[in-house]
Amino acid sequence: MADPVFHRPLRHGPPRLCRLCRRPLAEDAEDICDNVNCRTRHKIEVTAAIARKRDRKEAELRAISHRRTRRVLRDAASKIGVPHLGRIAHGLAPYIDLPQVPLPDARRAAFEAHLRSIVESSFAKADGVSTHPEPPEDDADYATRLKQETKEPAVLNAACIACQGDCCLLGGDRHAFLTEGTISCQRWKDPEVTPEALVQAYLSRIPATSTAGSCVYHGPQGCTLDRPLRADICNSFQCRFRRELAEAVDRRPGTGALVAGLSRNHVTDPSAGAPYLRVVSISPENEVTIHDDLELPALRKGMSED
Ligand code: SF4
Ligand code: SF4
Ligand SMILES: [Zn+2]
Known part of the structure; x- marks a missing residue:
């Protein structure tokens, strides 16, 4: 007796098309065909999506960092006789703690x-x-x-x-x-x-x-x-933080500057006083003050939301 012949089940409906060039897709292809242009465009899309995700995370971290340092910046301003943050150029910076x-x-x-x-x-x-x-x-x-x-x-x-x-x-x-x-x-x-x-x-x-x-x-x-x-x-070279401080100084010339240096990984320690902070101010007369007495506040739930 002859061996049975198996046929692929027939696909019903219109053929599937490449999402990018609208040519028919091979049976086993996902949604992009093998055409080199489509492959390249797909790679660009993937890279852009990764970059967008990284930027979103970065923006989230910055928003949390701003909220966590707001109070210490206010305290530092008041210690140097500045009534509120609107009266001094201020910003954030990274912070490394190496001997x-x-x-x-x-x-x-x-x-x-x-x-x-x-x-x-x-x-x-x-x-x-x-x-x-x-x-x-x-x-x-x-x-x-x-x-x-x-x-x-x-x-x-x-x-x-x-x-x-x-x-x-x-x-x-x-x-x-x-x-x-x-x-x-x-x-x-x-x-x-x-x-x-x-x-x-x-x-x-x-x-x-x-x-x-x-x-x-x-x-x-x-x-x-x-x-x-x-x-x-x-x-x-000027990192983004220093450039932003330069812009703040341009907006409020002659007010000095106040900066909270904060480690990128500060979010890993939500406790108050976590050792990831260094606050520095420079007066309009260029007098430098390191505000060693100021502590990083606890990372409260609300700070990591929205
Ligand atoms: S600015 Fe340049 S020379 Fe000066 S410490 Fe940094 S890397 Fe070194
Ligand atoms: S704040 Fe100054 S030292 Fe720190 S990364 Fe930026 S340019 Fe470099
Ligand atoms: Zn295609």
Whole structure:
């Protein structure tokens, strides 16, 4: 007897179509066909959905952080004689809590080796080590850099002092982001400078202690490297919190600044006094106050809703 032949059950109704191009779909396809354009569009949709979800979570966390710090900001304002928050530029910042430690010998040696190598390669690029490169006055990047080196309003440092240098952690294994380009820039500014003078200028700015594992210049009061000596990125980068504080300062010029630095993971500890807070104010006369006596309030249910 012949083997029985099995037929696929016949599908009833119209054929299923690709959600994106409306071509008929293969039997086992979900809702996208194999066409490369449809696959690419689908990938873009998935990535965008992930980004939207991340942004929503981020916005939620920020809203909770604002609510949890509102009272401490008010208390800090009243301690420095500001009657209410409308009278002072204020904001949030990240907060990292890492100890200050002397720079380990191995890290100092690695940094010095990097420094000497970029100084050497910058000088080697000139027409002989004694000739400095011509200042690139018509170079737009150089002009931008000079602009970014200028001093910023000191009150903006309230964010970085409260934060204690979250972004500078990245400079730890990147040798303060210093490159041959940074060194050439110093030589354009001072054509007579010698290689050893440059090396010593950078070495002499290393603080006695720096934040564990962070940039060698990440001292107890922030960066110890003068702005003109820093890598481009260290002058141009401002995290969103510092930018927001700058906007707040623009809206309320001359009022000083008040910032609550708060760890991202503060929500993991809802108790009052959880150690994730550092509040800092800077008066219009640039007097810095660290409000160590202020405690993070408990994370109440209402703070994590809506
Ligand atoms: S720029 Fe932002 S992340 Fe960097 S130290 Fe300042 S507040 Fe912190
Ligand atoms: S050089 Fe200064 S600003 Fe740049 S990463 Fe180091 S500590 Fe931060
Ligand atoms: Zn398709």
